Amino acid sequence: MTPPVLSLDRVHKSFGGITAIEEFSLDLAAGEVVALVGDNGAGKSTLVKMIAGAHKPTSGRILIDGEEVSFADASQSQSKGIQVVYQDLALADSQSVYMNLFLGRELTRGPFRRLDRPRMIRETEKLVEALDVRIPSARSVIRDLSGGQRQGIAIARATHWATKLVLMDEPTAALGVAETAKVEKNIESLRARNLAILIISHSLDQVFRLSDRICVLRRGKQIGIRDTRSTDKNEIVSMITGLAAAA
Ligand SMILES: Nc1ncnc2c1ncn2[C@@H]1O[C@H](COP(=O)(O)OP(=O)(O)OP(=O)(O)O)[C@@H](O)[C@H]1O
Numbered sequence: 567m568t569p570p571v572l573s574l575d576r577v578h579k580s581f582g583g584i585t586a587i588e589e590f591s592l593d594l595a596a597g598e599v600v601a602l603v604g605d606n607g608a609g610k611s612t613l614v615k616m617i618a619g620a621h622k623p624t625s626g627r628i629l630i631d632g633e634e635v636s637f638a639d640a641s642q643s644q645s646k647g648i649q650v651v652y653q654d655l656a657l658a659d660s661q662s663v664y665m666n667l668f669l670g671r672e673l674t675r676g677p678f679r680r681l682d683r684p685r686m687i688r689e690t691e692k693l694v695e696a697l698d699v700r701i702p703s704a705r706s707v708i709r710d711l712s713g714g715q716r717q718g719i720a721i722a723r724a725t726h727w728a729t730k731l732v733l734m735d736e737p738t739a740a741l742g743v744a745e746t747a748k749v750e751k752n753i754e755s756l757r758a759r760n761l762a763i764l765i766i767s768h769s770l771d772q773v774f775r776l777s778d779r780i781c782v783l784r785r786g787k788q789i790g791i792r793d794t795r796s797t798d799k800n801e802i803v804s805m806i807t808g809l810a811a812a813a
Contacts, residue, residue, distance in 0.1 A: 568596075569629070569631055569632030570593035570594055570595050570629075570631075570632070570762075571594055571595060571596050571630065571631060571730050571731055571762040572592070572593070572594040572617065572628075572629070572630060572730075572731055572762060572764070573591075573592070573593050573594075573627075573628070573629040573632070574590055574591055574592045574593075574613075574617070574626070574627075574628055575591055575626055575627040575628075575629065576589050576590070576591055576625070576626040576627070577589070577590045577591070577613070577616060577623045577625075577626035577627070577628065578590075578623060578624050578625045578626050579609075579612055579613075579616060579621060579623055579624050580624050585786050586609045586612040586786055587609045587612055587613060587616075587623075587783075587786050588786045588787050588788070589626070589788065590609075590613060590626075590783075590788045591788070592781060592791070594731070594762045594764060595762060596730075596760045596761070596762055597757055597758075597760045597761070597762070598757075598762055598763070598778050598779070599753065599757055599763045599765065599776050599777045599778050599779075600762075600763070600764050600765070600777060600778065600779045600780070600781055600791075601765050601766075601767055601773040601776065601777035601779070601780045601781065601794075602614075602764060602765065602766045602781050602783065603766075603767065603768075603770070603773060603780060603781070603782055603783070603802065603806060604782060604783035604784055604789075604806055605784065605785075605806055605807070607785070608783040608784055608785060608786065608806075609783050609785075609786045610735070610766045610783055611735055611766065613783070614650065614733045614735050614764065614766060616628065617643070617648065617731075617733055617764070618637070618640050618643050618648060618650045618733055619637025619638065619639050619640045619641075619642050619643040620639070620640055622636070622637075630646050630648070630730065630731075631730070641670070644727065646730065647727075647728055647729030647730035647731065648728065648730060648731045648732075648733065649723070649724035649725075649727050649728035649731075649732050649733070650724070650732075650733040650734075650735070651717075651720050651721055651724050651732065651733070651734045651735065651737050652720075652735050656720070657708050657716060657719060657720060658708065659707075659708050659709040660707065660708070660709065661707065661708060662704070662705050662706065662707055662708070663690055663694070663701060663703075663704050663705070663706050663707075663708065663711075663719055664683070664686045664687050664689075664690040664704040664705065665686070666708055666719060666723065667686070667689075667690050667693065667719070667722060667723050667726060668686050668690075669723075671727070672686065673685050673686050673689075686704075687704045687705065690704040690722075691704050693722050693725070693726055694718070694719075694722055697718065697721065697722050697725065697752055697755075698748060698751075699715065699718030699719065699721075699722055699748075700715070700718075701715050701718070701719070713740045713741060713745075714741050714742065714744075714745030714748075717737060717738070717740070717741055717745065717749060718745075718748070718749075718752075720737075721737065721749060721752050725752065725755075725756060728756070728761055729761075730761065730762060731761065731762045731763070731764070732756055732761055732762075732763050732764075733763075733764050733765075734753070734763065734764070734765040734766065735766045736766050736767060736768065737749055737753075737765065737767075738750070738767070738769070738772065739768070746772070750772065750775060750776060753765070753776055754776075765777070770799050770802060770803070773794075773802075774794060774799065777794045778793070778794055779791055779792065779793055779794060780792050780794055780797065780802055782802065782805040782806055784805070784806060784807075784808060789805045789806075790805055792805075
């Protein structure tokens with residue numbers, strides 16, 4: 567049997583005296599979209615950062631393809647095919663689109679390893695066209711782009727490099743309706759490529775549109791996991807808040 571792409575096994579995280587995650591377990595399969603929901607401070611970002619290698623779990627295990635991993639930093643998770651799209655995007659504002667797409671993995675040519683700008687530009691153009699990200703040019707500087715265009719670039723970068731798992735921390739929080747729809751289409755195409763996707767979203771409409779399963783956190787506690795098709799917003803809201811569901 568193929569092991570899950572990602573397994574979290576009783577992961578716990580505290581920051582000094584603050585418990586951010588009590589104990590969290592989840593298996594995520596290839597081609598599956600799991601939504602992580604919970605109120606502010608529930609521990610969602612902390613969980614994503616642990617998977618991405620930005621934080622180390624205090625205890626518990628993280629497995630990729632059935633193998634335990636312990637990432638010292640984000641570049642180690644990237645080399646396992648994991649990419650993150652953060653709320654604040656982590657793009658280099660003063661750099662061009664194509665340099666951002668290849669940040670840290672720039673293409674070079676010749677014995678002096680000069681930057682192969684024409685190839686990076688060509689590949690960027692192909693990618694943004696395939697993902698329908700409308701930007702003036704691959705040479706545009708990030709700070710001159712709109713929020714939606716930037717998010718498109720962040721997702722294009724994740725799409726280009728991810729081979730297993732994409733983590734998304736509120737990818738559409740700052741976007742309008744049309745831009746959100748485009749991002750959701752991109753998420754669907756990642757799923758179609760058999761990537762596993764863990765998405766944090768505060769929009770339950772979005773969560774119900776995109777996810778196969780919904781995992782609820784409340785103040786660091788894993789409240790439960792539901793199949794999206796066999797639950798409803800009432801139940802999820804009551805799990806998030808701890809209050810009884812409305813009749
Ligand atoms: N680096 C840190 N140092 C200390 N405490 C932290 C750190 N990061 C997160 N926390 C704490 O851990 C808890 C969970 O925070 P986290 O950001 O993971 O929540 P969240 O569910 O992503 O919230 P939001 O929806 O507001 O982004 C909070 O109590 C937060 O203050």
